[in-house]
Amino acid sequence: MLSNPYDRNCPTRQLLDRIGDQWTVLIVGALSAGPLRFTEIARRVDGISQKVLTQTLRSLVRDGILTRTAYATIPPKVEYELTSLGRNLSEPLDVLDQWARRHMTAVQEARDAYDAEHTPASA
């Protein structure tokens, strides 16, 4: 049972607010192998728009999940790297991953069964 989930300030709710959006998980995953430049991340997290990547990175930096290092070269170079906080975030993410791999097929089957049941037996 979760602590006090009906409290808006419940840490778990805050955490879910943070990682609930897909991009965060993907970015943290991408950086788990080591620091990357902006464009590198964009390439790996396929489908993300530049705007959203920028926003998400900034907010992750703000939250102390990763650091941003800009090199005053030409052309510019900016590297993003997980902090220790960000690195140990992969722990709960792994647990999630394991649960998902173990049970998501069951969820999928439940969906299929439900949909079959609730589809008006076409024709």
Add this chain to the structure above:
Amino acid sequence: MLSNPYDRNCPTRQLLDRIGDQWTVLIVGALSAGPLRFTEIARRVDGISQKVLTQTLRSLVRDGILTRTAYATIPPKVEYELTSLGRNLSEPLDVLDQWARRHMTAVQEARDAYDAEHTPASA
């Protein structure tokens, strides 16, 4: 490191799609103590609208996370209860909860520091 997070069908992404929305976690949390009726859930998960509660409950039933049992009495009575799948979902949720309790203050501090740093030293 997560399995293949850039795949839309990656089970972890699907799971996060599912639990990423706050309400799901709150509802599962509310039901973890035992079955509840619609109105009971609405009362406990404060702030949720009837529409969204209905939608979320239906989709949780579809996913095999919980069951819906309607009693043909007057007035009607409908009970929602976690399935075994739904019950063991609380495992990863607990891990999330623990991470959050351990580290969310660090996140908060990082935010405060960032905001102080990036606030244009008013006045």
Add this chain to the structure above:
DNA sequence: CGGTATCCTGTAGGATACTG
């Protein structure tokens, strides 16, 4: 009681163009 149906709004986020 436990919904459904309808309307309405805010906003997340994509596409595009421009810049230090």
Add this chain to the structure above:
DNA sequence: CAGTATCCTACAGGATACCG
């Protein structure tokens, strides 16, 4: 390269009213 600025749209989700 690594952004910012602007415009635009789809849709999540609230409020309200009604129904079996």
